Amino acid sequence: MAENRSPWLSQLRADRPSHKLDRDGDADVAIIGAGIAGISTAFFILKNTEKTVAVLERDKLAHGATGHNAGQVVSYFEIGFAKLVELFGQEKAKAGQLAVEDAWGLIDEMYRDAQMDIPFARFMGHAGLMTLDQVMRHINNNAARAAAGLDVERMRIADSAPFLGEIPKEHADLYEVVPHAEILDALETKVTDYLAMLSHQKGVINSALFCQEVVAYLQGKYPDRFTLYEHSPVAKVILHEESAVLDVIEHTLTAKHVVLATNGFEKFTIIDQNNLVLDHKFHQLIEGTVGYMSGYLEPMDKQPVAISYFDKGEEDASHNDELYYYLTRRPYEQGEASQNLISIGGPDVDMQDSRAYRRDQDFPDSLIASIDAFVKKTYDPDPNRAIEYVFTWHGLMGYTTNWVRLVGKEPRNPVLLYNLGCNGVGILPSVYGGSRIAELVAGKELEPSIFDVPASRS
Numbered sequence: 001m002a003e004n005r006s007p008w009l010s011q012l013r014a015d016r017p018s019h020k021l022d023r024d025g026d027a028d029v030a031i032i033g034a035g036i037a038g039i040s041t042a043f044f045i046l047k048n049t050e051k052t053v054a055v056l057e058r059d060k061l062a063h064g065a066t067g068h069n070a071g072q073v074v075s076y077f078e079i080g081f082a083k084l085v086e087l088f089g090q091e092k093a094k095a096g097q098l099a100v101e102d103a104w105g106l107i108d109e110m111y112r113d114a115q116m117d118i119p120f121a122r123f124m125g126h127a128g129l130m131t132l133d134q135v136m137r138h139i140n141n142n143a144a145r146a147a148a149g150l151d152v153e154r155m156r157i158a159d160s161a162p163f164l165g166e167i168p169k170e171h172a173d174l175y176e177v178v179p180h181a182e183i184l185d186a187l188e189t190k191v192t193d194y195l196a197m198l199s200h201q202k203g204v205i206n207s208a209l210f211c212q213e214v215v216a217y218l219q220g221k222y223p224d225r226f227t228l229y230e231h232s233p234v235a236k237v238i239l240h241e242e243s244a245v246l247d248v249i250e251h252t253l254t255a256k257h258v259v260l261a262t263n264g265f266e267k268f269t270i271i272d273q274n275n276l277v278l279d280h281k282f283h284q285l286i287e288g289t290v291g292y293m294s295g296y297l298e299p300m301d302k303q304p305v306a307i308s309y310f311d312k313g314e315e316d317a318s319h320n321d322e323l324y325y326y327l328t329r330r331p332y333e334q335g336e337a338s339q340n341l342i343s344i345g346g347p348d349v350d351m352q353d354s355r356a357y358r359r360d361q362d363f364p365d366s367l368i369a370s371i372d373a374f375v376k377k378t379y380d381p382d383p384n385r386a387i388e389y390v391f392t393w394h395g396l397m398g399y400t401t402n403w404v405r406l407v408g409k410e411p412r413n414p415v416l417l418y419n420l421g422c423n424g425v426g427i428l429p430s431v432y433g434g435s436r437i438a439e440l441v442a443g444k445e446l447e448p449s450i451f452d453v454p455a456s457r458s
Contacts, residue, residue: 002363006393007295007332007341008208009067016212018060018230021248027054027227029441030246030255032234035066036427037419038261039211039218040434042226043110046218049442052225054253056246058233058267061215062208065263065422068359068395070293070345072306072328073203074125075101078403078423080141085148087402088450094148096404096450099436103428104201106435110210114217118209121304121330125202128187128194128309132163135175135196139167142174154199158183161195187307189378194309202306204330207427239272239413257441261419261434263398263426272413286398286421288351292363294371295343295391297332302340304330309378325374343391344371344379351396363392397422407433407451409440417441418453 029045031038034057042053077084077100084093104122111120129135135157142152157164158180167175175196183197184190218226229248236247237258246253263286310324325346332341347367351357368389376383400406400421407429410416417440419433439446 002365002368002389002392004068004359004361004363004393005391006068006208007343007391008069008071008206009063010334010391011206011209012062012067012212016061019228021056021229021232021251021253024252025054025227026254027052028255029053029257029259030244030253031055031259031261032237032246033057033064033260033262034061034211034215034228034230035064035261035263035430036062036207036211037066037430037433038259039214040106040110040431041259041261041419041437042218042434043113043214044106044435044438045441046222046226047113048438050225051441053222053227054255055226055228056232056234056248056253057228057230060230061228062211063359065395065397065426066211067208068393069207069422069426070291070326070328070343071204071206071330072125072326072425073104073107073120073122073205073427074306074425075104075201075428076425078399078425080137080144081148081150082140082144084404084450085144087404090144090148092448092450093144094150095447097145097148097150099432099449099451100428103432103435104203106431107428110214110431114214116210116213116217118206118213119331120203120205120210122201122203123304123306124199125306126186126308127198127324128183128189128307129196129198130193130310130312132166134310135163136167138198139171139174143171146174155196156183156199157196163195187309188305189309190381191378193312204304204306204328205427234268236268237270237416239270239274239415241274242415244415257415257417259417259419259437259441261430263396263420263422270416272416274413286400288357289397289399289424290349290351290357290394291345291397291424292347292349292367292371292394293343293345293392294363294368294389295341295393296387296389297334297339297341300331300338300340302329304328309374325371325378327379341391342375342379344375346374347371348397357396359396361394363394368392397424397426399423404450405429405433406453407436408449408453410453411455
């Protein structure tokens with residue numbers, strides 16, 4: 001068994017001062033959760049309104065899902081665009097897709113304002129595909145994107161692919177036929193089963209370090225309007241018509257708005273004095289999955305990259321897609337040494353009850369062996385090379401029932417708002433969610449969205 005050791009948390013300042021709520025207080029907006037969703041929400045509220053903000057974190061800054069993720073920045077959803085159109089209609093699906101894509105610019109805005117210089121690499125990332133079903137799923141997504149007036153993602157298929165003749169001719173303008181070697185070179189693999197690939201913009205970032213830098217900026221820029229309380233677990237939220245009271249340890253915080261900016265699993269009670277049946281467990285909104293990742297260090301002699309490898313395995317019906325491994329390579333500074341960190345994930349375990357998850361639980365040897373077998377077969381096929389996995393980490397991800405982040409007001413009491421559910425690809429949607437929440441808190445009326453919280457729980 002290995003410990004849960006995240007490379008992202010290893011880069012945070014050990015001497016960073018922290019404070020907990022030690023007296024009764026108040027704020028215009030109380031944000032529960034100090035990960036990338038909560039800190040982004042605080043940033044945009046403070047920048048675009050005059051409201052005071054208090055962020056409450058039961059542990060330490062960015063030590064939840066934000067500090068235990070894969071660090072990939074991607075603009076796609078866990079389900080394809082064709083499915084988004086089916087669920088929400090073309091107009092809403094297009095607006096939602098563009099909103100997430102626009103979040104690249106929101107991250108740039110945060111970088112500029114905070115004058116950050118921490119690494120944020122962007123590049124063309126790839127996904128390797130093996131089967132006709134996989135290829136057609138992505139071609140259909142491209143067709144739906146084209147019909148909506150969106151840019152299509154680049155699809156390349158090997159000239160040796162046996163299923164080329166089975167692709168409908170009307171989709172011929174949605175892919176290119178290229179030499180097989182071009183695909184294998186881009187995927188950095190010798191596994192010839194990969195016969196096609198999808199390419200689109202990706203990035204890599206240490207989102208925990210990002211949060212640390214944004215918080216330092218907010219504390220300096222808005223000392224009278226922003227407070228971060230760590231080690232301050234919320235035990236109860238009592239919602240009134242125009243305000244809320246949060247019980248935090250032995251103190252209370254009164255706020256006009258409360259924002260849940262978490263992965264979706266709360267360890268507190270929410271009581272709505274106007275409607276006592278308000279669901280506070282969120283199990284009708286969120287399902288839990290624990291993702292497992294490992295990382296090792298190499299000389300820094302290659303450029304950053306992010307690649308997903310879809311196998312011929314059985315479909316994962318819960319995600320409406322195939323199971324896959326994902327790999328990122330990025331510079332990693334540890335002390336005075338600069339190396340590349342190779343991070344690999346893929347194995348995950350569904351959680352029937354998120355309360356059973358413990359962040360300090362060990363990393364199973366069987367999952368390390370699974371990741372190691374993938375690396376040696378697909379990415380680094382040298383059976384004689386012993387790889388030392390310096391980092392092994394896991395994190396609890398919250399999946400919404402429709403695979404789209406929840407961003408908006410609670411229909412039963414608008415004092416409560418959500419920027420909720422990581423859905424496995426959470427960095428850009430979290431940042432976008434923060435911007436959207438700031439607009440709602442400012443009183444702006446927004447068009448209906450794919451991110452809206454459903455009025456009913458089913």
